[in-house]
Amino acid sequence: MEEFLSSYKNEFLATIITLVVIIFLKYLLDKTIRKIGRISNIAEPRTVLISKYVSGLLTIIGLGIIFFIWGFDYKEVGLVFSSVFAVIGVALFASWSILSNVTAGVVLFFSFPFKIGDRVKILDKEINSDEAYLIEDIKAFHVSLRKENGELLVYPNNLLMQKAVTLVYNLEETPDGTEET
Structure with a gap:
């Protein structure tokens, strides 16, 4: 020894x-x-x-x-890593959006100008609403958005980075422009 x-x-x-x-x-x-x-x-x-x-x-x-x-x-370590990455690659290729959503979630963490509690509008032609959404939660894969009527929209992080998003009002102010207490 x-x-x-x-x-x-x-x-x-x-x-x-x-x-x-x-x-x-x-x-x-x-x-x-x-x-x-x-x-x-x-x-x-x-x-x-x-x-x-x-x-x-x-x-x-x-x-x-x-x-x-x-x-x-x-060669041995390379064989193990290449095998592991091949399996991961096939799994992620089968659902590539998982990887893009996680990556977008990390990017949004450091650069997202909106916070939980803010009201936003997503300028997406597939969302047929001019109503603002309340950001309820921001997860690794998606953002939970809620309308005034209670309707919940779970929006993928990668689409949130691709679409234009406007801030209607944030946590500190109300729709009429006054400060919340």
Whole structure:
């Protein structure tokens, strides 16, 4: 055992450093995402969801670095990754909109000018309504919009990025332009 530890001392040290850096980056990015969410007044569940996405990406990058450190045979690791990505690719190709909606959800988190509680109009010829919708919830795949009459519209995130959306009024003001208390 002592011979094993002494012969792989550099690999153990590099692995520990990699783990510490990945954990520190996860902590730092999680704090940053939460701060952005708080400053932008974004709902906590959306902030947590984006944090999970970033954490998963960092975990995959960390595993790749550790595989490199330990000198895994690239052909074997490549075979495993290509097999996994082939299965994921086929699954996502069968329903490509899932990937585009998740990607749009991440982009909307950082750049969406509307918040839960705002009233918006979506300028889409397939939506036969000039009435404004209340944004009830913003999820990873879709936005829940409700009309005054109670009708619920679940609108995909990728379409929300493709269509023109106008802000009728936001949380701080009412339709008549006065401030809410």
